Every structure is written in structure tokens, then in C-alpha cells.
Amino acid sequence: MCEACFELASLDLIQDELPLVLDEEADHTYAASIEDYSHKPYLTREALSSTKFDDMKSNAVRLASYAPVEHQLFSLSFDSTYFDIPGRAPRWASHSGTDYHGTWLPQTVRRAILRHTRKDDRILSNFLGRGTDAIECFLLQRRCCGVDINPAAVSLSQRSCSFETPPGLTTAEHRPIIVQADSRKLTGALFADESYDHVLSHPPYKDCVAYSLHIEGDLSRYTNPLDFQEQYDKCVRESWRLLKMDRRLTLGIGDNREHCFYIPVGFQLIRLYINNGFELEELIIKRQRYCSAFGLGTYLCVQFDFLVFTHEFIATFRKVPRNSNDKMDSFDASNTKSQMRITYTCREIPRSPIARKSVVMGTVWLFKPSSRHSFAQLCTSRMVERFGKDESNWEHVELEIISDNDDSSLKPSLANIATDSMVVEDEGLSISSYEIERQKRIDENRLALLQLVSSLSTPFIHINDDLTYLFCMAGVDIRPQ
Structure with a gap:
């Protein structure tokens, strides 16, 4: 190769190694595709073995369990308004509580699915996260459509739902549909009016966990409570539009704190649902344990004299006509004889x-x-x-x-x-x-x-x-x- 060709080849090689720029003028977009951010294994001697790179072998992972085993059933049956799992909550299938912040328990999702849906029902998860809702719907033969605005969460959910299933457990038509979209405005053939039998919502607890710093529309970026409520009100309206009449919505939400002051995020969102055509049917207090910020919370509560957050809310709503829901008007006691x-x-x-x-x-x-x-x-x-x-x-x-x-x-x-x-x-x-x-x-x-x-x-x-x-x-x- 001559010297001129060698220089041209080196320039092409450098150009190929540069990341794929989507928009040079945009500051809030990824500089490369999401695959460039995902983990890739090192090319060790073991990884280069023939069994690892066999084209005839399936890449699907066979899980150790596909449902709660006998010693995990104690965490599923709760029939009171207080839900507490002593110790660390057990998980099965591809569920995990360590690779993504703020995942809710699969026990909560499984209970809502078994209680309010039937086989082949369509379920919407408008805050999919790492895919807890999609996994449970797939295992219980429900057709799930998972939505998340974060491409990293979409990639993680796709990986969580990619596993080998035993014969007879489920079918291909129940494999979840995972899309990257904004829950404030869902358009397309997948999101027609009154096309879902149940909605599972586990939104961010305001800015408790910063899921991104650059994605426009990420609710965890709204630090002001009024701005957060204004944006989440759009999600509530979309949920009411997509849900069938008289069907249920399950909400998992917790509260937040700002400068040592308590912010009742849970009750604020419950009020938004009631104001937009939902009736509150059930409210469960869930005891929160083994939070990643528990150590910091115990230190701050002693230093600044406030209580550690150990609670979350699991609320069940029913869709009713907007003009017939009970908005809990004030009671006039002027005419009572007491x-x-x-x-x-x-x-x-x-x-x-x-x-x-x-x-x-x-x-x-x-x-x-x-x-x-x-x-x-x-x-x-x-x-x-x-x-x-x-x-x-x-x-x-x-x-x-x-x-x-x-x-x-x-x-x-x-x-x-x-x-x-x-x-x-x-x-x-x-x-x-x-x-x-x-x-x-x-x-x-x-x-x-x-x-x-x-x-x-x-x-x-x-x-x-x-x-x-x-x-x-x-x-x-x-x-x-």
C-alpha cells in the first residue's frame, strides 16, 4: 500500500470509530445509539469458545423459576390495607431489584393482574422501568404494552423479557410489546380509545430518583411540585382515554421530601385521578424496606429531626364517566341538629x-x-x-x-x-x-x-x-x- 492510500485508510478508520451523531446542534439527545451504552462481554478465552459463539444455539436464557415457588407464597397473599413483607422481598423469573432504581415489587403487580384481569386481556404499563409489569403479564398470559420515555429502560426491559419459556407456559401472542414513547401523549394504532382492560402505573416519586438529565419529558426532572402535577395530569388523562369503562387502574406511588419538608406526592396524584374521572376503590399502605437511601435517611432524620420514609401507597381506581365520579365535595353541616x-x-x-x-x-x-x-x-x-x-x-x-x-x-x-x-x-x-x-x-x-x-x-x-x-x-x- 502506498503512503497516500495508507493515509486515506487511516482517516476512514478514525471516522468509523467516531460515535453516531444524531444532531450536532441538539444538546439533549444521545450522541450514539443505545447499543453503544449497553454492556458487552470481554473477549476472553472462555468467551471465544465454540459453545459461546455457536450460531445454531439459541441465545435465550432459561430461568431458574417462572413463578413464585412454595417458600415465596407467603409474600403474595395479603388481604388487608397494610402490606408488609418481613425481610427482603423474594423475586422470581427475571425480576431484580438491584439493576434499576425504584422498581416496585412483582408481588404487587401479580396481585393486581390476578385480581382485576383475565387471560388474554390487554394491559398498559405507561411507566415500564426495567419491565416488571411486562414480565408478569407474559408469565400470566396477558397481552402487555409497555411504554417508557427512557431508551435505557426500554433496552433493559427488552433484555428482561428475553428468556426461554417451557412448553405450555405461554405463547408468542402474549410476548410484551415494548415501545419508547411519552406517556403524556400516546398516539398510533396501539393506543386507540378504550383499548386496554387494565393500566399499571408506577411513576417517579417526583425527583426522588433522577432517571435522566437530558430526556425532554422525563417526569423525574420536574423538581417543582406544581410543575410535576401539571405534567402528570396529562398522563392521567391519557390513562382515562385508553382504559375501558368500569375497568381498573393500579397506581404505585410514594412521597418525597424537599429541604426536610414533607411533600405528599401520593395524595396529590390520587387527587388528580379523582378529578379526572376515576373513583378510588382501594388504598393499601405498603411498608417500604431495604431502600438504597435508608442509611442516609436514618442519619438525616436524627440530625434534622424528621421521620424516615417507610411507606408507599398502592391505590386501585375504577374508570367512571367524568360527570358521575365522586369528587368528595365539602359537607354543609349548617342544617344538622347536633x-x-x-x-x-x-x-x-x-x-x-x-x-x-x-x-x-x-x-x-x-x-x-x-x-x-x-x-x-x-x-x-x-x-x-x-x-x-x-x-x-x-x-x-x-x-x-x-x-x-x-x-x-x-x-x-x-x-x-x-x-x-x-x-x-x-x-x-x-x-x-x-x-x-x-x-x-x-x-x-x-x-x-x-x-x-x-x-x-x-x-x-x-x-x-x-x-x-x-x-x-x-x-x-x-x-x-
């Missing part, structure tokens, strides 16, 4: 042996009301214990509407708690009094030690302690000013 009784109770806050804000406490509080102690009393006890201040008073204001047939003598009052005694209910067990007292002392010591570390160590750490502090709090007189 009286209002106001009771004031003022006492001193008991002194705490440790700094109150040094105890790590989450946003999920569990109580155990009884016939003698109501939920309001136990909740008041914990609030005073957590947010009270030593050498100061607290006042409990109780509002009660009195009707003609009202009998308030059976209602427990905070004023007469101090006169009651703590009674241990007998469950009919043949246990000696010595053993009962010994177990009681052990439980008290264990709770006292755990409480000094964190209230998040066990979900029931405060249940017995609430009653103890309630009696201590009610037995202290008012502190003179």
Missing part, C-alpha cells in the same frame, strides 16, 4: 431519659387498640413521646359531635386513663404467674434496649410501649408556668 362538645386536657410532658430525636422512627406506625384504649389515645401517646419537649405541657383538645341518641359513657376518655390499671388479659393458657411475670420482664427489657437503637428494628416495637407511656403521660399533673 351539638359540639369540646374537652380540654392539659398535663405535663414526662421527662425522657434520652434525647427524643435520637430515636430513628419511620412514617409507618402500628398500634393495637383495645376496648379500653382507643386508637386516638395510643396515637396521642406516641406523638407526645416523639415530638414533646421536656419541662413543658401538652394539651389534648377533643371534638365530639353529640346527637340525640349519643351515649358517650362507654367511650374511653383521656382524662380518666390515670385511674385505670394496666390489665393483662387472660387467654386461657395454663401458665404460672411466675412465668407470666418473667416473660413480661424479658419483653420489657428487650423493648427498652431496642428502642434505644431504633424504632425500625422490629415493626411492633412500640405497641406495648405506647400503653406504658400513655399511663405515664396521663398520670402527670400540669406543670406550673
Whole structure:
């Protein structure tokens, strides 16, 4: 090769190695195709073996499990408004909670699909993420259309749904359709009016996780709550348009915090759905565990005295005509014949042996009301214990509407708690009094030690302690000013 040809060949080689520029003047686009950002294996000796590069061999991956196995079934059956999986939530098939931030549990998706859909129903996932919705729809023989605005999420979802299926599990017509599109405006033959039987929505919790810094329309880029609601309102309208009448939508959402101030993102989005033709049928509180930001949250909550986020919402809506949904109008009580009784109770806050804000406490509080102690009393006890201040008073204001047939003598009052005694209910067990007292002392010591570390160590750490502090709090007189 002559010198001139050698120089031309080197220029062509350099040009081929340059990335594919989509638009030189655009600052918010990829500089190359999405395949250039994906992981590629190193060409080692093992990778170059004949078995790795056999053209006759299928590239599909055979999974270890295609459904929840027997020891994972405990995490699926929940029939209450509180959902908590002790320990790390189990996963099956190609589900993973480590390769993408903010994935919701496959238990939640599977429950919604089995509860509100049938075989061959069309399901829309307008915030697909890593493909949790598409995987479950594929395994349960539902036809899913997954949408995400992030090309990296689309590529990851396609990889998650590319696995070998055993004979008889599902068919090719149930393989998910994954597209890159904007959930605020979905157009085309796939998105005709009232063409879906169910909608699964797991949007970003505002700017809790920044999924991108350059994609126009990414909801995680809107830091202002009003701007986020304005953009998400378009997604709600699209969901109402695409969903069939009287069918359901499942929403998974959590709250956020800005400068230590609580932002109720969940309730704000629930209000948007109600205002746009949806009725709230079910609201489940999900206990959040093993969040990636849990360590940072526990440190900040002690430093700045706020609660750690340990909750998420799973809301189920039903599509109704826009003019017939219940928008929860204000109630006019001017014509009612009733009286209002106001009771004031003022006492001193008991002194705490440790700094109150040094105890790590989450946003999920569990109580155990009884016939003698109501939920309001136990909740008041914990609030005073957590947010009270030593050498100061607290006042409990109780509002009660009195009707003609009202009998308030059976209602427990905070004023007469101090006169009651703590009674241990007998469950009919043949246990000696010595053993009962010994177990009681052990439980008290264990709770006292755990409480000094964190209230998040066990979900029931405060249940017995609430009653103890309630009696201590009610037995202290008012502190003179």
C-alpha cells in the first residue's frame, strides 16, 4: 500500500470509530445509539469458545423459576390495607431489584393482574422501568404494552423479557410489546380509545430518583411540585382515554421530601385521578424496606429531626364517566341538629431519659387498640413521646359531635386513663404467674434496649410501649408556668 492510500485508510478508520451523531446542534439527545451504552462481554478465552459463539444455539436464557415457588407464597397473599413483607422481598423469573432504581415489587403487580384481569386481556404499563409489569403479564398470559420515555429502560426491559419459556407456559401472542414513547401523549394504532382492560402505573416519586438529565419529558426532572402535577395530569388523562369503562387502574406511588419538608406526592396524584374521572376503590399502605437511601435517611432524620420514609401507597381506581365520579365535595353541616362538645386536657410532658430525636422512627406506625384504649389515645401517646419537649405541657383538645341518641359513657376518655390499671388479659393458657411475670420482664427489657437503637428494628416495637407511656403521660399533673 502506498503512503497516500495508507493515509486515506487511516482517516476512514478514525471516522468509523467516531460515535453516531444524531444532531450536532441538539444538546439533549444521545450522541450514539443505545447499543453503544449497553454492556458487552470481554473477549476472553472462555468467551471465544465454540459453545459461546455457536450460531445454531439459541441465545435465550432459561430461568431458574417462572413463578413464585412454595417458600415465596407467603409474600403474595395479603388481604388487608397494610402490606408488609418481613425481610427482603423474594423475586422470581427475571425480576431484580438491584439493576434499576425504584422498581416496585412483582408481588404487587401479580396481585393486581390476578385480581382485576383475565387471560388474554390487554394491559398498559405507561411507566415500564426495567419491565416488571411486562414480565408478569407474559408469565400470566396477558397481552402487555409497555411504554417508557427512557431508551435505557426500554433496552433493559427488552433484555428482561428475553428468556426461554417451557412448553405450555405461554405463547408468542402474549410476548410484551415494548415501545419508547411519552406517556403524556400516546398516539398510533396501539393506543386507540378504550383499548386496554387494565393500566399499571408506577411513576417517579417526583425527583426522588433522577432517571435522566437530558430526556425532554422525563417526569423525574420536574423538581417543582406544581410543575410535576401539571405534567402528570396529562398522563392521567391519557390513562382515562385508553382504559375501558368500569375497568381498573393500579397506581404505585410514594412521597418525597424537599429541604426536610414533607411533600405528599401520593395524595396529590390520587387527587388528580379523582378529578379526572376515576373513583378510588382501594388504598393499601405498603411498608417500604431495604431502600438504597435508608442509611442516609436514618442519619438525616436524627440530625434534622424528621421521620424516615417507610411507606408507599398502592391505590386501585375504577374508570367512571367524568360527570358521575365522586369528587368528595365539602359537607354543609349548617342544617344538622347536633351539638359540639369540646374537652380540654392539659398535663405535663414526662421527662425522657434520652434525647427524643435520637430515636430513628419511620412514617409507618402500628398500634393495637383495645376496648379500653382507643386508637386516638395510643396515637396521642406516641406523638407526645416523639415530638414533646421536656419541662413543658401538652394539651389534648377533643371534638365530639353529640346527637340525640349519643351515649358517650362507654367511650374511653383521656382524662380518666390515670385511674385505670394496666390489665393483662387472660387467654386461657395454663401458665404460672411466675412465668407470666418473667416473660413480661424479658419483653420489657428487650423493648427498652431496642428502642434505644431504633424504632425500625422490629415493626411492633412500640405497641406495648405506647400503653406504658400513655399511663405515664396521663398520670402527670400540669406543670406550673
